[in-house]
Amino acid sequence: MDQQLVEKARTLINANLISTTLSTVSKDYDVNIAVITILEMVDDDAIICARFGADKTYANLKETGKGVFLVLLTPDQHTKDGIRVYVELTEDQQEGEYYDRIRARLDQTSYSHFPLRNCLVFKITDILPVSMHKKTFPAQAGYKKGRPNRPGRRRPTSPMIYRYYYQTARGMKIAGD
Amino acid sequence: MDQQLVEKARTLINANLISTTLSTVSKDYDVNIAVITILEMVDDDAIICARFGADKTYANLKETGKGVFLVLLTPDQHTKDGIRVYVELTEDQQEGEYYDRIRARLDQTSYSHFPLRNCLVFKITDILPVSMHKKTFPAQAGYKKGRPNRPGRRRPTSPMIYRYYYQTARGMKIAGD
Structure with missing residues (x-):
């Protein structure tokens, strides 16, 4: 795994x-989400919770053992950052080392x-x-001759917007998957 | 469905x-999460995205058609609010009324x-x-004679903390499910 992502996680x-x-998720594919706050990444591939x-x-x-943690940072309404950590449940402790630690x-x-009640132990x-x-640079991708010029599909003009496109053209990633 | 929750959603x-x-979630129970921003609740039981x-x-x-939207509000590091909207995919439009609307x-x-690329239509x-x-009032639940007095298990003292406990004793809900 990318060590930079591991450290960020x-x-x-x-x-x-x-x-x-x-x-x-349940075995019937009913997805749930919950705010889960008290957890610790105890090594590069384990989280306790x-x-x-x-x-x-x-x-x-x-039932299914699988999940994904998200830590989402939204310092303002226009910037997002964070990490997604995909996990599988490996242990469920009511006592023991990890229980005491959490x-x-x-x-x-x-x-x-x-x-x-429990210390859940996950493998990452x-x-x-x-x-x-990934969004390619609009000069390459979105403005070919004959392409309809929809409202809002304009070339970037301000330096900030330009930088945004420029970075994305080089592989910066900018929306959800 | 609770109309107050519908309006909040x-x-x-x-x-x-x-x-x-x-x-x-995939059919193999691999759960995913993505930031999804452009959506509209078009009536009490439908969302387009x-x-x-x-x-x-x-x-x-x-593959599975099921998901859950979360809008999470965390105005500071101690307060959270928001809504969870459980959905099933009903339509996938590449044109049409909802496509134009989104x-x-x-x-x-x-x-x-x-x-x-698509306008996804969900049933809520x-x-x-x-x-x-739900957390019961600690005077009722957590401080019985003989119960170990763990560090951190103290009676609330400040008015703010008291109010917090008091509200939860009356059914206010305070952690993730």
């Missing part, structure tokens, strides 16, 4: 930001009064950035 | 916030230069708040 996962979610509520998420993990982390948070199967959609 | 979905995500990238999301929807919405955004199957975990 570690930083963002371990920050325990309130914008951290876990998406899971405190479970005190999240009944549906927990049931889904017991309990200690939980105790340092405002959730410390919640009774810790993939890490992706938030933004994946 | 309409407001938050139609705001097209950058913190809007769609979680989907612009697809210009999101290849994995699109493939998943074609095209018009797209044209008013900074994504207007993206070529619109459920709407839930972000926070579902």
Whole structure:
């Protein structure tokens, strides 16, 4: 796995930001998403996670075992960053080393009064950035002779917009996958 | 469905916030999540959505048809609000009324230069708040004689903390499900 993404994942996962979610699925393909805050990336391919509520998420993990964490950063309405960490449940501890470790982390948070029910242990199967959609430079891709000139499909003019296109032309990724 | 939740969903979905995500799943239970911004709740039980990238999301929807939108609001590191809208794909338009409608919405955004590939039409199957975990008042639940007094399990003292507990005792929901 890309080491830069691994380090970004570690930083963002371990920050325990309130914008951290876990998406899971039942055997009937019913997808769920929950805000999951108390977790720790304990090495390059493992995450442990405190479970005190999240009944549906927990049931889904017991059924299919697969999920994806998202830490989404939206410093303003126009910028997004973050990480997607794809996982599979490997252990469900009610005691033991990881249970104690996540309990200690939980105790340092405002959730410390919640009774810790499980420490979920995940194997990381993939890490992706938030933004994946590649957009080619419009001069190459979108403005050929005869192409309808839809409203809004204009060449970039301002330096900021130009930079935006320029970067995307070189492979920067700018929308969701 | 709870009309208050329907209205909250309409407001938050139609705001097209950058913190809007769609979680989907493949037939092998591989869960994905993507930031999906251009969408509109067109009536109480339908959402239309612009697809210009999101290849994995699109493939998943074609395979299993189910997903959940989340609009998450985190005005600070301690407060979260938002809505979860559970959906099933009903139509995939490359032209037609909804396609034109989402095209018009797209044209008013900074994504207007993206070529619109599909207008995905979803049926809403459920709407839930972000926070579902019920916590009983600690005076009733957590401080019985003989119960270990773990660090962090303290009675609330400040008015703010008291209010927090008090509201949760009356059914306010405060963590992820």
